[in-house]
Amino acid sequence: MHAPGLVVMHQGRITQVGGVAPAGAAVIEAGDATLLPGFIDAQVHLTSEIRPGFDTEPVRETAVDGAITGVANAYKTLRAGFTTVRNVGSGGFADVALMRAVDRGTILGPRIIPAAHALGITGGHCDITGFAPGIRERGPQEGIANGADEFTTAVREQLKHGAKVIKICATAGVLSFEESVGAQQMSEAELRAVVEEASRHGVKVAAHAHGVVGIKAAVRAGVASIEHGSILDDEAIALMKERGTYLVPTRALGGLIDMAALPPLLRGKAEQILPMADASFRKAVAAGVKVALGTDAAVMPHGLNAKEFAVMVDAGMTPLQALQAGTLNGADLLGTPDRGQLVVGMLADLVAVPGNPLTDITSTERPVLVIKGGVRID
Template sequence: MHSSIRRLAWILCLSLVPFSAWAAGEARVIEAAAWMDVVSGEIERPARIVIEGERIIAVNPDELPPDAEVVDLGELTLLPGMIDVHTHLSLEIIPGWTTEAVRWLPGEYAIRSAKNARITLLAGFTTIRELGAVPPFTDVATLRAIERGEIIGPHIIPSGHALSTTGGHCDTTGFAPGVGERDYRTGLADGVDEVVKAVRYQIKHGAQSIKVCATAGVLSFEGPVGAQQYSFEELKAAAEEAHRHGVKIAAHAHGTEGIIAASEAGIDFIEHNSLMTEEAAKIIRRNGTWVTPNIHLTTAIDMNALPPALREKAEYVSPLSYESFQRALDMGLNIAFGTDAGVYPHGENARELEARVGLGMEPAAAIRSATADSARALGLDDRGRIEPGLLADLIAVEGDPVDDITRLQDVRFVMKAGVIHKQP
């Protein structure tokens, strides 16, 4: 609320200052054939977006600042930078990935994370939420390197290590005792007290979000994919502790029991929700919980890189996840945009838009989910739209992305916080 008031006051101050009052050369104007109002779904023509520092200060003003630098994008269409609320920059599902945890050095993961941060930004995703980094805090380190200007990448909301029960989805499974053992510092937490301690530890070391593994998963060797792992009491403790620190919390949850427990416990996001029943969807809707389906990964994952047991899980979940997504649409759930990038190649995040549209989501709604809706879900009122006062996170594509959603897979221009990183 306070940040919204500050932004409104800032905009009002701007409206009282004529452009002639700005020093020559301080402003930059991004010109293009059109821009998309992602809230209304309308394509507006033309586009003249005035940037001052890292912020948008005007959209199609009657008067431009004198001597402003003009960046002419010709026939391109401008949109706000896209937001992915579920990524894993240090993960790549390639042959041999299941034993990386006992073979790779932390520095190797950091280099991979830096590489994929760049790829993700240049694909048009200017904000991401990392949901479980390996090794722990690789996401925090990547964020800090970006902020220092040592590498380029999107705005990152790090989560540290995901929380897991012993033997659960985010524990190290498939190895002999003593290999890859974990504790609360690496997210392993059983019981309310350990869960609270693990949440505090992640936040202490830079996590700005928390992830818990409420159910079993596809890419792990423990039990049926939908089995609940964290109890309601443990999930509630995690949610309350995260909220006490002012951060949001997401739950990896495939099965109905875990989905319901997470939503009722006050978890903000349900990730995957592959086996969501109508009963679970009603509870989610009542509680206002956000869901983050991941549709594209069901066809994009390299099945040849999966051991037989995991491949069987993936083949089981895929068709059911389509039904769950369509149920979320039909029941009007809050749908955020997340891809689980890392399970399939980084930089292909926008293919999730195509997958959602293919299952019945309106193109404009899909774009809104990857911009304004995900910003709202994350509590970020300074991005996700093209409006005065917001961050100058902009991308551009050829033509009308509402007419052809695949245009967002070929982003030609990327600006993050007023800095151009890609230009035709």
């Protein structure tokens, strides 16, 4: 909505769009700005940050450290205009604690959809690797499982303790110490077990997946989204379109990650995969794969989430498509139909950006007003 325009809010909801303000209503002037639905980031890790020594933090810090880190990052994210996030993995159920603190009004932050522990195999991307045997060995409650039965248990453990989405590591990754960056790690039986159990509870599954074999296996199993999707071939793209699977590309991090903080093995993997991921994203956009904005914030600095918009446009999306990826599409992927649009009845989660983002998409990086639940965020 461009100036002049009007949105009326009452009790945390949008009650009027356009027209004349009701008599006696308090007025917030946004100036020469464009009013948008609050942004949605479908891929964050609020309780983590990439910094020197991050790879040894699992044996030096506790979930309490992560939760405290998350308090600061939640506020940065909200001030950046992101009023809803999907947190795709935190140790010790710290993201569940953050969600509760935000919902109670104890801290300021976006609406959080937590995954609790991301699920993966022993020695895989979701495991804590690089340490001697016996150090931080983990089981299904902490997300580490082997075989369909254990993965079913792992899903139930996350849901028991407050998860609202399930995150899996279907393939190897960059920020872990296995040699491969994209090899399939979860078997098809394990993937199906996770999706089937999550579906029984009405919960969606997000799949970290870099390599094409693991991507296709995860899509066939019925995941809602592929995170990263770094190596896509024509078959994978066609399969994602057929199944309606979202791609959450996390591309802005390529220019924002602190490479100096990465150990040599991880730095080498990042340098290998980033150009491939950029090329795959361009192919997916050209083919019309559904896209939802996600940043992997933690790998890139929290609070810079809106930089993803410009990267999506650079990859071939129109500014309108990029904005939809960070609003309407995000709401669809997250299963939260009460946000993502400026429509009567929606949550009063709003962000105003200077000028017109359809002509300058980088204006999304400079919000002049953020409102969550009808309350201005300062």
